[in-house]
Amino acid sequence: MDPLVASQKVAGSGLAAQSARLRVVSENLANAMSTGQTAGADPYRRKTISFASELDRVSGAALVRVGPVGTDRAPFNVEHDPGNPAADANGNVLVPNVNTIVELADMREANRAYEANLQTMKQTQSLLSMTIDLLKGNP
Amino acid sequence: MEPVHLFNLLSLQRGWLSARQSVVSQNIAHANTPGYKTQEISDFAKALDRSASLQMETTNPSHQTSTPRTGEVASARDGDAWEVTHSGNNVSLEAELIKAGDIRSDFSMDTNILKTFHGMWLSSLKG
Numbered sequence: 563m564d565p566l567v568a569s570q571k572v573a574g575s576g577l578a579a580q581s582a583r584l585r586v587v588s589e590n591l592a593n594a595m596s597t598g599q600t601a602g603a604d605p606y607r608r609k610t611i612s613f614a615s616e617l618d619r620v621s622g623a624a625l626v627r628v629g630p631v632g633t634d635r636a637p638f639n640v641e642h643d644p645g646n647p648a649a650d651a652n653g654n655v656l657v658p659n660v661n662t663i664v665e666l667a668d669m670r671e672a673n674r675a676y677e678a679n680l681q682t683m684k685q686t687q688s689l690l691s692m693t694i695d696l697l698k699g700n701p
Numbered sequence: 702m703e704p705v706h707l708f709n710l711l712s713l714q715r716g717w718l719s720a721r722q723s724v725v726s727q728n729i730a731h732a733n734t735p736g737y738k739t740q741e742i743s744d745f746a747k748a749l750d751r752s753a754s755l756q757m758e759t760t761n762p763s764h765q766t767s768t769p770r771t772g773e774v775a776s777a778r779d780g781d782a783w784e785v786t787h788s789g790n791n792v793s794l795e796a797e798l799i800k801a802g803d804i805r806s807d808f809s810m811d812t813n814i815l816k817t818f819h820g821m822w823l824s825s826l827k828g
Contacts, residue, residue: 565716569723576730583733613734623723626730675732678794682726685801689722692812693715699816 568621569686575625576679579613582628583672586611587665594660597648605648606658608634634659710749711815717748718808725804728797735788739797 586609596606612629636659644653721742731737783793 565719565723569719569726572723572730573726576726576732579730580733613731615731615734615737624727624731626734671733674794675729678729678732678798679726681798682722682729682801685805686722686726689719689805689808692809696812696816696819 563621566686566690568618568623570683571618571621572623572625573679573683573686575627577676577683579626579628580672580676580679583611583613584669584676586631587669587672590660590665591662591669594658594662594665597646597655597657599648601648602650602656603648605638605656606660607638608636608658608660610634707818708815711811713749714745715808715811717742717745718804718811722801722804722808725797725800728792729794731790732792732794732797733790735790737790737792739782739792 590608593606597603598605610632612632614627614629615624616627617623618625638656638659641655641657642653643649643655646655649655724740724742728739782791783796785791
């Protein structure tokens with residue numbers, strides 16, 4: 563396979579991986595305050611994502627594969643809120659172990675990596691069109 | 702008539718630049734993969750040396766040549782990394798984008814040389 567086509571394929575797999583990461587970040591942010599439904603029930607647990615390398619046998623390039631989405635085993639935060647339906651006998655509520663600041667930092671990093679992948683994809687496209695443009699302009 | 706080496710040289714360099722571009726985009730795609738080490742392709746002088754040396758003739762697509770033509774991929778030396786994260790990943794997006802810029806300017810120069818010389822060739826043929 564042409565290296566430039568392989569390059570686009572790899573950049574595409576990078577884009578897919580980073581957008582999966584953004585999806586997980588937004589799930590975490592959206593559920594940052596999702597408590598359990600019944601008294602003492604566990605709230606939403608923060609999700610984590612991991613990437614791995616996977617050899618594409620057609621092009622010989624290493625694509626990015628999204629690993630299994632795991633959960634963060636960190637302990638839940640506890641808040642005192644007796645009026646909440648999920649509060650236990652002492653009036654304490656378990657709230658998710660999501661730190662909004664950490665999620666936002668992760669989002670910025672994913673954004674940066676996504677843009678870098680997009681940039682390589684654009685550049686590969688322009689290298690390809692430079693080659694194709696050799697065909698025109700010679701009457 | 703002297704053989705024209707220019708076009709051969711240009712196509713060789715374009716092949717090498719394409720291979721390098723694919724390695725750079727692989728590095729960028731793996732910017733967050735744990736344990737991934739930055740890859741780098743052997744330099745053009747080496748690819749040129751190898752193509753100038755004797756090659757086994759291939760008469761069938763399934764024949765294997767002794768060496769790839771466009772350079773081989775190897776992990777860059779550890780000292781070259783700009784930053785190493787806790788996960789063991791040493792890809793620096795900035796360094797890779799600088800490489801991408803170099804590739805783009807070289808590729809554009811090759812294309813323009815090719816275009817110009819082809820135009821000169823055509824004008825000499827047409828008289």
